[in-house]
Every structure is written in structure tokens, then in C-alpha cells.
Amino acid sequence: MDRLTNTIRPYAWGSTTAIPHLLGVEPTGEPQAEMWMGAHPGAPSRTDRGALNEVIDAAPERELGPAAVAKFGPRLPFLLKLLAAGAPLSLQVHPNLAQAKEGYEEEESRGVPIDAPNRNYKDANHKPELICALTPFEGLCGFRAPDAAAELLEGLGVDSLKPYADLLRARPEEAALREVLTAVLTADPEQMAATVSDVVAAAERLGGDYTAYASIAHHYPGDPGVIAAMLLNYVTLQPGEALFLGAGVPHAYLNGLGVEIMANSDNVLRCGLTPKHVDVPELLRIVRFEATDPGVLRPEASPSGEEVYETPIDEFRLSRFVLPEGASAPHDLTAATPQILLCTAGSVRAGDLTLEPGRSAFVPAGEKAEVSGVGTVFRATVVA
Structure with a gap:
């Protein structure tokens, strides 16, 4: 078992205090957005044996196990993060596997660096x-039903939003959502900036359900993503609750601290709330234009005490153990797949290591792994 030393990413949207508070260190005053745990070449965790990606490259079957290598190849297929949003992240979607392969090969063929x-x-x-x-965590996830989105827009009393609301009510669901998002993202920038300004004034006057959109607009004045955000479900998670984001589902994180796990990829198509590139035609090809329930997940408890967040994919499996005082025996986590353990509360003994909040360890496949103590530990692995 290897103690991990992890890189913290200072993205501008990051909280200045959430990750330092969890780690028990003084804030630097700079944003600390994400702490990466894994073997992503962009910021691999380090161990006493070297960078984790290099450790795995040197002996993939030993570190990952034969089953995981056969299914996912000779690399760790997930990336675990602490994510601390102090401001909204970009509104975005991710492609499915076929779309990612097609898009990657097409850009490679054109020689795009x-x-x-x-x-x-x-x-x-x-x-x-x-x-x-x-912590309490705010986000946007999936499209609202068109009538509900129209009602939200109409409630602001902003004249320039009326054509969008009318479209939402007049067209079938898929066409309505597609046409309105397209119209928002291709609108004249000056006219859109004026609309967003009017939306902010109305949202601040009305308060209530509109407060979040006024806050978004203050971070991204004039951005069409402010209007696009109103087409999506607004969600507040309580500690321990989760969201699964599948392919084509538009989403954005707004505020809060969470544990994030994902397949090991950097593929993002942005809709707004960002100064970065927005490829509208490609985005519209990837987005699933259907109203969805955000589907807040709560962990399923097993007799062993492991609480599992069930998802429909195999590249990662996230669970947690909440270890109370007076627990009689350690939990045996030994598995034929690779694992990363992350403590988020209390003090947890993992093998020969003591993990305090924000500290983590890599467990090679087949390595004896027991956890005990008082606190909370998240377990990231794969389904192989």
C-alpha cells in the first residue's frame, strides 16, 4: 500500500478555503479547485516508489491485476478528485465512447494539435x-421539462426571453430543447449581454428560486450560459448524496466540496460559463435533448458496512465506510482490482498507514487491505 502525495489544481473557480480546511492547513489565499488522486499523466500522484503512472507502467498486471488489464488496458481507468467549487464551473457535456473515438480520430486526421x-x-x-x-453542494444537471423551463423564464418578466418560452411551449420536447439551446448559443453577443443584464436585475428583485442564476451571472456577466443554465434542473446535494453524469447530459457544478470520480478522460464540450472554446455544432451533436430527473443517489448499504454508489459503468466504483467509535473489527478491503482509499473525516488506519482527512493511499491489486479507526473513508476501484 502506497501513501499518495497529490497535486492541487489552482483553477480560478476553486474555493480558497474548502480543501485547506479539510487538510487542516492554512489557506494560501489562492484558489484550490481540485486535488487529483490517480495516474493521470497531467498530474500523477506520487508514491515512495515514484509517480503512480510510472509505477503502473512498469508492472501493470502486478499493480492493476490481470482482470482489470484485460478489460481496460494497462492503465488505471479512473481519476479520483477532491473538488472544491467557489464559483460555477463551465456548463458542459461529455461524449459517449463511440463519439469520443470518432471525434478524436477526426481531429487527429486534421492535424489539430x-x-x-x-x-x-x-x-x-x-x-x-x-x-x-x-458539504451542501449546488449544481445543475439535465434538462428541465420544457413547460417547467418556460415557466421559469416567464416568471422573470423579461421581454427578450419570451421567444424562448414560446418555443419551449410550442414544440415537442426534443425539438423545443434543441431549438432554444441553439438560439441562445448563437444569439447576437450584444443582445445576449443585454438580456443577461435584464435577467440579473429581475432575479435579484424576485429572489427565491432565481437567486442562483443572479449569482451565476455575476461570475459570468453577459454569458449566454446564464440563460442556458435556466433550462437545466437546479440541484442541492446534502453531504453523502451524489449525482451521476452520463454521456450527453448537460451539467455544471456551482458551489461546494465533494469527492469526484470519473473515467480517465479530458473530453469536454462546453455550453457556456467559460472564456474557453465553445464549439456549438459539435456540442449540439453530443447533447441529449431530453428532460431528465437529476437522479440524486444515496449509497446502498451492504452487510459488510460498505456503502456503494451504484452506477451503470465499470471504469469506476465508488463506495464509503463510515467507521463509528467502538467498532469491533477492521473491514477487509482486499480485492483483485486496484484501489485508492481517501479519508474525509476522523482518523483511519489503512494497513500500516494512518490517514487523516484529505490523505489517500493506493492499494495494488491483491494487496492485503484492512481499514479501522473512527471516521469516513472513500474507496475507489473498478468493476472487472
Whole structure:
């Protein structure tokens, strides 16, 4: 078992305090958005044996296990993160596996540099993801029913929103959502900026359900993503609750601290709330234009005490153990697949390591792994 030293990403939207508070260290004053745990080449965790990606590359079957290598190849197929949003992230969607392969090969054939700002596909993999709240956590996930979105827009009393509301009420669901999102993202920038300004004034006057959109607009003044955000379900997660984001589902995280796990990919198509590249035609090809329930997940408890967040994909499996005082025996986590253990509360003994909040360990496939103590530990692995 290897203690991990992890990189913290200072993205501008990150909270200045959430990750330092969890780690028990003084804030630096700079945003600390994500702490990466895994073998992603962009910021691999480090161990006493070297960078985790290099450790795995040197002996993939030993580190990952034969079953995981046979199913996913000689790499760790997931990336685990602490995510601390102090401001809204970009409104975005992720492609499915076939779309990712097609998009990657097409951009490669055109010679688009992998680090080009207009590059959509950094790899040929999909990027399903799961976010589990550690604090109250706000987000946007999936389209509202068109009538509900129209009602929200109409409630603001902003004249320039009326054509969007009328379209939402007049067309079948898929066509309504597609046409309105297209109209919002292709609107004249000056006219859209004026609309967003009017929306902010109305939202601040009305308060209530509109407060979140006023806050979004203050971070991204004039951005069409502010209007696009109103087409989506607004969700607040309580600690321990989670959201699963599948392919084609538009979403954005707004505020809060959570544990995030995803397939090991960088493929993102952005809809707004960002200064980065927005490829509207490709985005419209990827988005699933259907109203969905956000589907808040709560963990399923097993007799062993493991609480599992069930998802329909195999690249990752996230669970947690809440270890109370007076527990009589350690939990045996030994498995034939690779694992990352992350403590988020209390003090947990994992093998020979003591993990305090924000500290993590990599467990190679087949390695004896027991956890005990008082606190909460998240377990990330694969289904192989």
C-alpha cells in the first residue's frame, strides 16, 4: 500500500478555503479547485516508489491485476478528485465512447494539435463521472421539462426571453430543447449581454428560486450560459448524496466540496460559463435533448458496512465506510482490482498507514487491505 502525495489544481473557480480546511492547513489565499488522486499523466500522484503512472507502467498486471488489464488496458481507468467549487464551473457535456473515438480520430486526421485551445477531444475515451457531496453542494444537471423551463423564464418578466418560452411551449420536447439551446448559443453577443443584464436585475428583485442564476451571472456577466443554465434542473446535494453524469447530459457544478470520480478522460464540450472554446455544432451533436430527473443517489448499504454508489459503468466504483467509535473489527478491503482509499473525516488506519482527512493511499491489486479507526473513508476501484 502506497501513501499518495497529490497535486492541487489552482483553477480560478476553486474555493480558497474548502480543501485547506479539510487538510487542516492554512489557506494560501489562492484558489484550490481540485486535488487529483490517480495516474493521470497531467498530474500523477506520487508514491515512495515514484509517480503512480510510472509505477503502473512498469508492472501493470502486478499493480492493476490481470482482470482489470484485460478489460481496460494497462492503465488505471479512473481519476479520483477532491473538488472544491467557489464559483460555477463551465456548463458542459461529455461524449459517449463511440463519439469520443470518432471525434478524436477526426481531429487527429486534421492535424489539430492536442493542446490547441479549439481542440475538443484530447483522447478517445468517454468521461462518465460521479460527484458525492462532502458539504451542501449546488449544481445543475439535465434538462428541465420544457413547460417547467418556460415557466421559469416567464416568471422573470423579461421581454427578450419570451421567444424562448414560446418555443419551449410550442414544440415537442426534443425539438423545443434543441431549438432554444441553439438560439441562445448563437444569439447576437450584444443582445445576449443585454438580456443577461435584464435577467440579473429581475432575479435579484424576485429572489427565491432565481437567486442562483443572479449569482451565476455575476461570475459570468453577459454569458449566454446564464440563460442556458435556466433550462437545466437546479440541484442541492446534502453531504453523502451524489449525482451521476452520463454521456450527453448537460451539467455544471456551482458551489461546494465533494469527492469526484470519473473515467480517465479530458473530453469536454462546453455550453457556456467559460472564456474557453465553445464549439456549438459539435456540442449540439453530443447533447441529449431530453428532460431528465437529476437522479440524486444515496449509497446502498451492504452487510459488510460498505456503502456503494451504484452506477451503470465499470471504469469506476465508488463506495464509503463510515467507521463509528467502538467498532469491533477492521473491514477487509482486499480485492483483485486496484484501489485508492481517501479519508474525509476522523482518523483511519489503512494497513500500516494512518490517514487523516484529505490523505489517500493506493492499494495494488491483491494487496492485503484492512481499514479501522473512527471516521469516513472513500474507496475507489473498478468493476472487472
